[in-house]
Amino acid sequence: xxxxxxxxxxxxxxxxxxxxxxxxxxxxxxxxxxxxxxxxxxxxxxxxxxxxxxxxxxxxxxxxxxxxxxxxxxxxxxxxxxxxxxxxxxxxxxxxxxxxxxxxxxxxxxxxxxxxxxxxxxxxxxxxxxxxxxxxxxxxxxxxxxxxxxxxxxxxxxxxxxxxxxxxxxxxxxxxxxxxxxxxxxxxxxxxxxxxxxxxxxxxxxxxxxxxxxxxxxxxxxxxxxxxxxxxxxxxxxxxxxxxxxxxxxxxxxxxxxxxxxxxxxxxxxxxxxxxxxxxxxxxxxxxxxxxxxxxxxxxxxxxxxxxxxxxxxxxxxxxxxxxxxxxxxxxxxxxxxxxxxxxxxxxxxxxxxxxxxxxxxxxxxxxxxxxxxxxxxxxxxxxxxxx
Amino acid sequence: xxxxxxxxxxxxxxxxxxxxxxxxxxxxxxxxxxxxxxxxxxxxxxxxxxxxxxxxxxxxxxxxxxxxxxxxxxxxxxxxxxxxxxxxxxxxxxxxxxxxxxxxxxxxxxxxxxxxxxxxxxxxxxxxxxxxxxxxxxxxxxxxxxxxxxxxxxxxxxxxxxxxxxxxxxxxxxxxxxxxxxxxxxxxxxxxxxxxxxxxxxxxxxxxxxxxxxxxxxxxxxxxxxxxxxxxxxxxxxxxxxxxxxxxxxxxxxxxxxxxxxxxxxxxxxxxxxxxxxxxxxxxxxxxxxxxxxxxxxxxxxxxxxxxxxxxxxxxxxxxxxxxxxxxxxxxxxxxxxxxxxxxxxxxxxxxxxxxxxxxxxxxxxxxxxxxxxxxxxxxxxxxxxxxxx
Numbered sequence: 001x002x003x004x005x006x007x008x009x010x011x012x013x014x015x016x017x018x019x020x021x022x023x024x025x026x027x028x029x030x031x032x033x034x035x036x037x038x039x040x041x042x043x044x045x046x047x048x049x050x051x052x053x054x055x056x057x058x059x060x061x062x063x064x065x066x067x068x069x070x071x072x073x074x075x076x077x078x079x080x081x082x083x084x085x086x087x088x089x090x091x092x093x094x095x096x097x098x099x100x101x102x103x104x105x106x107x108x109x110x111x112x113x114x115x116x117x118x119x120x121x122x123x124x125x126x127x128x129x130x131x132x133x134x135x136x137x138x139x140x141x142x143x144x145x146x147x148x149x150x151x152x153x154x155x156x157x158x159x160x161x162x163x164x165x166x167x168x169x170x171x172x173x174x175x176x177x178x179x180x181x182x183x184x185x186x187x188x189x190x191x192x193x194x195x196x197x198x199x200x201x202x203x204x205x206x207x208x209x210x211x212x213x214x215x216x217x218x219x220x221x222x223x224x225x226x227x228x229x230x231x232x233x234x235x236x237x238x239x240x241x242x243x244x245x246x247x248x249x250x251x252x253x254x255x256x257x258x259x260x261x262x263x264x265x266x267x268x269x270x271x272x273x274x275x276x277x278x279x280x281x282x283x284x285x286x287x288x289x290x291x292x293x294x295x296x297x298x299x300x301x302x303x304x305x306x307x308x309x310x311x312x313x314x315x316x317x318x319x320x321x322x323x324x325x326x327x328x329x330x331x332x333x334x335x336x337x338x339x340x341x342x343x344x345x346x347x348x349x350x351x352x353x354x355x356x357x358x359x360x361x362x363x364x365x366x367x368x369x370x371x372x373x374x375x376x377x378x379x380x381x382x383x384x385x386x387x388x
Numbered sequence: 389x390x391x392x393x394x395x396x397x398x399x400x401x402x403x404x405x406x407x408x409x410x411x412x413x414x415x416x417x418x419x420x421x422x423x424x425x426x427x428x429x430x431x432x433x434x435x436x437x438x439x440x441x442x443x444x445x446x447x448x449x450x451x452x453x454x455x456x457x458x459x460x461x462x463x464x465x466x467x468x469x470x471x472x473x474x475x476x477x478x479x480x481x482x483x484x485x486x487x488x489x490x491x492x493x494x495x496x497x498x499x500x501x502x503x504x505x506x507x508x509x510x511x512x513x514x515x516x517x518x519x520x521x522x523x524x525x526x527x528x529x530x531x532x533x534x535x536x537x538x539x540x541x542x543x544x545x546x547x548x549x550x551x552x553x554x555x556x557x558x559x560x561x562x563x564x565x566x567x568x569x570x571x572x573x574x575x576x577x578x579x580x581x582x583x584x585x586x587x588x589x590x591x592x593x594x595x596x597x598x599x600x601x602x603x604x605x606x607x608x609x610x611x612x613x614x615x616x617x618x619x620x621x622x623x624x625x626x627x628x629x630x631x632x633x634x635x636x637x638x639x640x641x642x643x644x645x646x647x648x649x650x651x652x653x654x655x656x657x658x659x660x661x662x663x664x665x666x667x668x669x670x671x672x673x674x675x676x677x678x679x680x681x682x683x684x685x686x687x688x689x690x691x692x693x694x695x696x697x698x699x700x701x702x703x704x705x706x707x708x709x710x711x712x713x714x715x716x717x718x719x720x721x722x723x724x725x726x727x728x729x730x731x732x733x734x735x736x737x738x739x740x741x742x743x744x745x746x747x748x749x750x751x752x753x754x755x756x757x758x759x760x761x762x763x764x765x766x767x768x769x770x771x772x773x774x775x776x777x778x
Contacts, residue, residue, distance in 0.1 A: 213711030253778065340730075 001095060002080040003059050004160060005051035005066055006153075010073035010170055023047075026071040026173035032235055033069055037061045052080075068233045070199050071176070072168030078153070078160035083117065089128050091161040092150050093135075099163050103148035105140040106132070110152040117154050124152060172201030174234050179203040180313065181276035182285035183268060184239070186223045186341070189287030189316055191230055191333040192324050196315040197285045198234045205279045206230075206239040206387075207272045211248055214348075219341035224385060229333050231388030240275055241383040244268075247374050248348060255365040258354040261295045263365055265304040267375065273308040274379045283311045289324065290317050294353035303357045405718045405764040409605070410552055410582060410696050410752035415648065416607035422651035423609065423644040434641050435632070444643055451650035458653040459580075459601060460589040461616045467633045468646050471613035472581040473503040474626070475600025476546070478615055478637075479577035480507040482623030483544045483598075484516060490573055491541025497521045497529050497558070498737035499551050501579060505733075508546075523738050527556030527689030534563055538570045545576050549583030553723055553734040553750055554698040555691030557587065564595025575621065581605055585656045585663075586693040597621045603645065607754075608652040612645035656755075663755035668694040670753050674762045681766050682773060688735055688748055696752045698735070700744040701769065704776040709749060712775060716768035718761075721750050 007030075012022040023044060030049065031042050038057035043050050051066065053059045063077055079095035081087045092108075093100065100106070108129040110121040119127070132150070133141050139148075153160040182194045184206045194204050208223045220241065227239045244267075251263050272284050288296045295304065305312050316324050328334035406414070415423075426447065432440030434448045449463070456466040469475055484494070494511065496504055498520040508518045519537040521529050529547070545567050547558050564576050577598040580589055584601040591599050599616035603609060617623060617636070629638025656663070671694035678685055678699060688698035701709065706722030713720060723732035735745045751765065 213715060214708050216707070216711055249775075 001091070002055055003053040004078050004080050005049075005053065005063060006076040006078060006160065006162075006165075007049040007051065007066065007072045007168065008074045008165070009047055009049065010071055010168070010172070012071060012172060012176070022071070022173060022176050025176045026069075029071070029173050029175070029235060030066065030069055033065050034062055037065050066168070068169055069173075070169050070171035070201065070233065071173035073170060074165035075168045076151070076160075076162045076165045078151075078162035080158050080160060083114070083154055083159045085119075085124070085127060088124075088152055088159050088161060089131055091159075092128065092132065092152070095161055096148070096150060096163055099148050100132075100136055100139065103139060103146075105142035105146045106148040106150060107141060107143050107146040108132070108150045108152065110154065113153065113155045124154070128152065169199070169233070171199035174198050174201060175203040177201035178283075179205060179279065179281045180283040180285050181205045181207050181240075181272050181279065181281045183272055183287070184208050184223055184227060185287070186219055186226065186337065187287065188321075188328050188334065188337040189289060189292075189324055191226050191287075191331070191337060192327045193285055193287035193313075193315050194230055195233055195327065195331050195333075197313055198230070202283075202285070204230070204234050204237050204285070205276070205281055206237055207242060207275055208239060209242045209244040209268055209271075211245045214245060214248065216341055218339075222336060222339050222341055224387070225336050226333055227385075227387045229331070229336065233331065234388070236386060236388040238279070239385045239387050240279075241385065242271055242275075242378050243381040243383075244378065247378060250369055250374060252348050254368045257350045258352055259357065259362060259365050260348050260350045261353050262300060262303055262357050262362060263369075264348075265295050265300075266307045266362070266366070267371075267378075269304055269307050269312075270371070270375050271378050273310055274375060275382065276310055278379075281310070283313050284308060285313045285315070287316055288314045289319055289321070292321065294355045297355045299356045299358075300354075303359055303362055306359060403717065403760075403764075405716075405761040407751045407753065407757065407761055407765055408719045408721050409754035409757070410750065411721055412604045412610065413607050413754050414756075415604075415609050416652050416655055418655050419608050419648035419652040423648040426644040426647040430643070430647075432643075434643065435630070444641075447643065447647060448641055451646045454650040454653050455614050458585070458589070458657050459599065459614060459616055460591055461599075462619065465616055465619055467615045467617065467637045468641060468649075469613050469615050469633075469637050470611055471604070472501070472579065472600050472602035475581075475602070475613055475615045476501070476503040476577075476579055477507055478623065478626050479575075479598040479600065480504065480511065480544065480546060481626065483575050483577070484511055485624050486622075487543040487573070487575070488516075491539070491543045492516045493519070493539050493542045494544045494546070495519045495521065495534065495537050495542055496546050497523065497548070499523050499527065499529075499553075499734040500546070500548055501552060501581070504546055504548075504579060523556070523734075525689070525738055525740075527551050527554040527734070527738055529558055529563075531559055531562050531566065534566060535570075538567070540571075542567075542571045542574045545574060546579065547577075548579040548581070549589075550580075550586055550693050550696070551689070551734060552582045552696070553732060553748075554689030554738070555693050555696030556689050557583070557692035560594045560596065568595045582696070583693070585660065586695045588660075591616055591618065598623070603649040603652065606652050606656055608649040609645055612642060612649045614649065659755065664694070666755055667753045667757070670694070670757055670759065670762060671697060673759055674751060674765070677762060677766045681770060686744065688740060688744060689738060694753065696750065698748055698750050700740075700747045701749065701773060701777075702743050702747050704747050704773055706746060706748055708776060709747070709769070709772045712772035713765070713768045716764060716771065718765050718768045720752075720765070723748060723750060 034040050041052040079091045081091035108125040110124040112121045151162050180202045182204050184190045206227050231237050432444035434445040453463045456463040521533045575597040578596045580599050581602045585606045597618045603612040625636045632638045685701050691697050
């Protein structure tokens with residue numbers, strides 16, 4: 001049976017003159033992501049997006065891909081049939097057979113986009129509802145709280161039959177709000193932060209700091225794997241691997257132990273910003289959560305944020321670990337995040353990190369380092385992997 | 389000295405220095421050839437009633453005799469299986485299922501392989517009680533501790549022959565005698581995986597009823613092992629099926645692996661005395677070189693076999709050292725490969741301080757290693773120490 005996905009766009013329909021831009025972005029994202037699964041035609045009419053699934057294609061896979069595209073508010077997976085009562089009824093019985101068998105009560109709801117159709121919506125509902133109730137004795141008609149609602153949509157060309165919408169990924173189309181560089185460590189928080197900002201319409205460029213031999217090849221593979229999981233939501237994403245060993249060794253050799261992490265974080269932010277500018281990003285994204293670790297206290301973030309001019313988005317700043325973990329599980333990054341490979345943040349951890357750093361002290365420590373050269377070398381040595 | 393290792397060239401065409409032979413060994417050329425022969429030519433099923441089957445059955449018989457000899461056993465006492473983990477599970481669960489009416493007490497050591505520790509943890513959950521004998525600081529189990537632990541309801545003693553991390557040999561002969569005197573009905577299983585072709589195996593002399601070995605520690609492929617069950621002992625099998633291996637380990641015999649194990653045993657047995665001498669020399673050379681280059685480094689425990697040495701380089705985190713060494717094509721491990729980066733339970737049981745545990749490296753030799761491998765290790769470790777010790 002021929003199928004179609006009917007997608008409602010989320011909040012972008014509220015946009016004014018930019019609406020067309022947002023819609024085009026969403027259509028582009030959908031087409032790219034669906035193309036990887038099956039050759040479907042994707043088009044938009046009056047704010048409804050139609051994804052036509054060819055009969056021999058894997059409808060489940062297409063639906064699964066669409067579920068992860070931001071900017072889609074709801075998804076209806078429907079059977080396509082002729083605009084006659086008989087074929088609509090046949091489609092309902094066939095396409096919704098399992099649902100009909102499981103339900104105890106039902107109603108039929110009809111929408112008539114094609115006003116030339118000879119019956120009104122209510123007449124169609126009454127007719128098909130009556131037929132179904134006669135045929136399936138276990139089904140009680142129930143207009144208020146039915147277990148199954150059979151939706152019939154009569155449009156210009158075809159009629160659609162479905163059992164109602166399911167929520168889509170929500171948010172805004174990736175890229176609609178521009179591009180941002182996102183610091184991906186390999187822990188639980190950063191993939192969640194990236195996911196959350198992608199949901200708000202940002203295209204992501206991943207930045208990972210790699211400290212071989214202090215951290216292992218496997219730690220890097222793990223980050224690539226995390227990035228790969230995120231591309232299910234973000235689409236193609238470049239991942240930049242920054243060589244960080246030399247900087248960490250310099251910090252260890254020349255700075256006081258209690259400042260290791262902070263000075264290191266400042267280097268990360270500087271390098272990330274440099275790369276962000278290269279990749280035309282308008283912001284940085286980190287997975288910091290207030291007070292979670294010593295470098296994520298308010299004074300510490302003031303110090304680490306002070307090195308960059310771009311805005312720094314910290315979407316999980318106000319979330320508990322539990323809440324972050326819940327999202328990580330939902331987006332499937334959790335199991336990968338907890339693989340036990342060290343990331344660069346834990347290589348030279350001070351025993352007693354400073355949680356209330358003062359900027360002058362940090363500046364004094366950094367004056368012993370050739371910051372500019374170190375940052376320049378790291379940026380120059382950055383390796384680029386394209387994921388997705 | 390025979391050249392058995394196909395030296396894979398590493399990055400930049402450097403020679404590889406593989407010193408992680410307690411984790412696994414490269415397959416011997418003779419073993420690989422035997423496997424290919426059994427896969428491509430003599431590929432029959434030993435149970436088939438035609439000539440091809442008969443040839444396979446003959447090969448099976450011959451292989452069993454060869455492996456039995458290497459294990460110090462009679463052919464009828466040797467069963468092929470998939471390796472050490474299966475052997476240990478067969479012994480532990482088999483004995484408990486057979487003898488739980490006699491008692492529910494099991495004795496083991498705190499330094500066993502995780503296959504033993506986790507099997508016993510499972511049985512503990514099912515109502516068995518387990519005593520784990522603590523080692524001394526050398527890694528040995530004092531016999532007195534076994535004596536105190538023995539009980540009327542002890543049904544199993546399972547103990548390794550050679551510890552995989554520090555190379556300490558357990559006094560299995562004395563343990564066996566003590567066990568048989570005090571608990572004549574209890575069975576004695578020896579995990580000889582790390583002792584196979586390191587020390588001669590003499591299960592009959594040790595009072596041993598069950599013994600496990602694994603092929604990939606001696607130049608055979610992974611996925612093949614052998615289990616010794618003394619004549620007269622009858623455990624229930626773990627698996628049920630077509631009656632192969634006397635019904636004790638059903639499933640069509642993996643002839644390529646079996647032939648490879650037999651071939652490896654043949655090669656290793658012929659060269660055994662010379663190999664031990666050679667490895668002893670290497671170990672002494674390593675210790676001398678380490679003492680000279682790193683006077684601050686310490687050995688963990690006592691290695692009664694020269695094949696395994698555990699060394700701590702305080703201040704140098706083992707995980708990081710490992711990767712610095714790998715850049716120089718030197719391969720060792722931190723603790724055991726099976727611990728995958730977790731803190732070594734063996735070193736902890738020996739009561740070593742955290743700093744020593746965190747900086748432990750295990751160097752393990754096979755006969756194909758040379759002094760050049762030791763030199764490469766020393767040079768790479770020097771580099772690592774310079775990077776990490778400040």
